[in-house]
Amino acid sequence: MRQEKFDDLVGRLDAAAARSPFLFRVRTALWLLVGYFGIALAFIIVLSCAAGMFLAAVLGQEQGVIFIWLGLAVLVFGLWMIGRVTWSISIPPKEVQVTAGQVPQLFAVLRELAAKASAPMFHCVHVSEEMNASVFEMPRFGLPFWRRRHLVIGLPLMSALTEDEFRAVLAHEFGHLSPQHRRFSGMIYRLRRSWERIFEKMEEMTAGFFLGFLRHFVRWFWPRFNAHAFVLSRTCEYEADAAAARHVGPAAMSQALTRFRAVSRTLDESFWAPLWREASTLGAPPAAALQGMMQILERNLDSPPALQAFEESKRVHTTNADTHPCLRDRLTRLGTWNTFEKLDRPLPLPQASDSAASRLLGPALPELWNAVGSQWAECVKSHWEKRHARARLLRPFAEAGPSPRREEEWQRVSAVCELQGDEAAEPLLTDLLLKHADHGAARLVLGRLLLRRNDSAGLDHLKRAVKADRSLYQTASDIVHDYYWRLGDAQETRKVLLALDQQDHSGASGGTSSILPHSLGQDDLVVLLDRLRGEGGIAAAHLGMVPAADGHSLPMLYLCLSPRRPWWRFWISSDEESQIRRLSMQVNLPGRTLVFAPAGRHRKTAREMMLVPGTRLDL
Template identity: 30%
Template sequence: MEKRDYEMLVWSLEAEAREQPALFRAKVILISLSAYLLLLGLLGGVGLISWGLFSWVRHGWRLFPTLALIGWLLAALPVLAISARMLLSRLDAPQGRALKAAEAPRLFRLIERLRSQLKAPAIHTVLLTHDFNAAIAQVPRFGLFGGHRNYLILGLPFLNTVAPKEMMAVLAHEYGHLAGSHGKLSAWIYRQRRTFASLHEHASQRREEDVINGVFATLLDRFAPYYNAYTFVLSRQNEYEADAVAGRLAGAEASAAGLVRSELLAEWLQQEFWPKLYQQAAQRANPSFMPYAAMRKIAAATMPEWASKERLQAAWQRDSGVHDTHPCLRERVQALDQPCALPPALSVTAADALLGESLASLTREFDQRWWDGEKGQWQEYHRRHTRATSRIAELSGQPMEHLDASAAQELALLLAEYQGSAAAKPVLAHLLGRSGERYPKPVYYYGRVLLDEGDSKGLDYLEEAARLSPGLANDSLRAGYAWLYEQQGEAAADQWLQQLQSLMTD
């Protein structure tokens, strides 16, 4: 199915789900059951044919039946093994630091209150993680036969930067999935999608080898896009229903404020907080602050930057995609009947209110774990950066014409890596202006510099780099394709890529 056709299918199914949500859910369940019956029927047919061939051989050894049985089993057994393994496999339990009720009694009391109000199943394990996120995971212990355990996953950065009422809304949203039986259905659908994806990949790679894989691949080619579209829309419908639960229990205003705050903070953490923390490695062998201890204070101090009207408008204008089951911010807030508004400043965070006295020790624990994992790479980068800075100073102190080609290339590449492409441009231009052998990496980096400046001539240098060095071909193709896709659209990027690939294979 073409991309546009898939998008149209998703949009039409979303309209159907809005008009008749219960009927749509029943349809998804029916499609899923039908898929299982089809799969089991196919596997049963494979088994019957295998048994028939075996019976034929057993009544008297003959060459042709024996060869037929061997060939059939060689084709059928891998399919049977993959199907059985995927149908019966266990989903991995989520990872994190398990919290005990004694460590966070207020959090566990809130969880129990929400469970009682929603008449939802119990949470078996509460996990604290390093992610800016909150989620419910329902994991079957016995594969297809169930035995579910419910995990509540809370990111310490999330707790540290949202309001208590907003955190309550998030917990109500996540619990709403369980209360609405979303968890078991979602886990079941996730397993089924994984099963069919594995079978599809296996059969597609071998569709020309034998009849079994050809039949499987053809059926799954037709089934997969429709099943993915139906289950995607169901998952998105579940999100709206869980938002409605959050609005009812925590209030629509707090729910909307939490959605806006988390959207803006997630972008700030990714684009500002973590990059600036890691930038210290260039100058310091140890960070000047630890992330989890500082995150809350820095988020509060920089709120005018990340919670600005401009950032909110940019987030508000983003549309929902057809790959992320979470609707866009605008549609979620409007579904709660709330306006586009910035969240209020915090006086108390959810971590303060729900983790209480354990917050300090948990923060130290998470900071220590982060540093234990990062220390080696951090300090190695610091050593390399220090050596590179010294070498750049040494080479830059000499007239460019006095540097041989090897030294000039070294200077250009060091500048590109540690100071950016703009700093390397003069050296790259000088090096490429010399007569004699062309070095692939300077050609590649110069092409990237030109593209960064909006100059399409950079594509010519990327093409040259790809021809000069097969090792740079993939990087050159990706860089050129991404630039053309952004500047001129997918058609122009595809045409350029195809032309370059054909030239390289000639």
């Protein structure tokens, strides 16, 4: 479901909830039952197929053994595939767990706030590297029973807040478990997190034979249930803020909220981005990488990105990208917006000895930083190594000189973007677009870079990018959403998205019924074939085209890539999907190009193109 449709649905549901809160809760409960019915139906289908095999084994004497083995295979494999999804929400978090023996001061504060909020205590408390704090319950099989309550606290958050501010954050989290939190709304708030994890797990697992039904169901169900839960969850956030204000005070809660955005943006720009760029030179993530995080944060809190983030936090409005309301709305409810609006820069960080981390974690703090750093390094090791290996492949392209060939020049520019960042590649992007003005991917990257600086000239680049390559529409629309959200101008978002949508359809031929063999020049074809042969893992490739409706513009090119996979696997893995997405950004041919796999929403196009003589490429 596109963001615009989701926004419209949430708007209608907001109005429905205001008209009749009781009926809206009933409607949400019915949608929740639909979700559990879908999972139950998947189990029933598997059990029915297995039962049919066993019945056939009883009736067919000669082939009975074969049917028994088939029934067992269907039962075990089907339940295993479905269980991979439902058990995904019951996997314990990977963050470092702390106990009352390690950090008695922290647990004393937790017990005090739990008593004030009349809320149950957490079963497990974890610390992480994130600038965040969150509470979630881990139900078994996604059902609202046998829950274990977990609290995850980010060490950077504790280090950036005073003790009173952090107590307000904890009181907010306890507010989500409090009886004052309306029971039904609180349950929906927590179950929404469970269904979100199911949806994310389904997207990671490319559908196989038994998983296809469940994946299609979850893709249909999740956005609709999420829209209903969204309305209730946002109310829960306001109630949790009010609970924190009652138990700790509105000033402490307000100060914690005002620090958050500037500190998060500073860490992203000054710490995480440079750290991940080190993957191009280091073969493994440094275990001690997090040690200097707070020193870097303190040095850069007055940097332009931090000041820009602070000003943006005053302008942004509540959107449906997150259940959390915007800062203006939350502080207005707390009665402190007028005070915050007068500030012209972020609040300074507390002294290290006065931070919540020092006061509540005490002598265990250095040990916890080491443990969190080691855990982070272990969790990202595989991804880091892939980035390092990819950097080794990209470095020759980034170090190559200018090339007159469009494809080779884009490889050079995209390699610099990936290894050094968009800013380092800006002169190369500008030069490339002077030579090839219709290069969609280059337009997209330059537009994204300019909008990140709040330069509206980037919008024109996005429109021209989508006009040159309509497969870039979704990425461009996400960039537009983020830009206008930071400016606090929701109305202008719809206007620009409408213009992008018109560019998306201008030049479309009206379908795929007129797919023809490609008319690619020999030079471009040789470059493409060399690229695909050097990539590895591609079993077959088909290239076709659809002439432009006006008869003058360049045609729309379709490049279908079939990954090489074992004979027993009938689906495309997540790694293969990632490979195709990456190639879609790297392969650039004259005209607009859509790169896809012969599965998913493009499977009909793929089947039709494979029947057209002359579309298969010789790999």
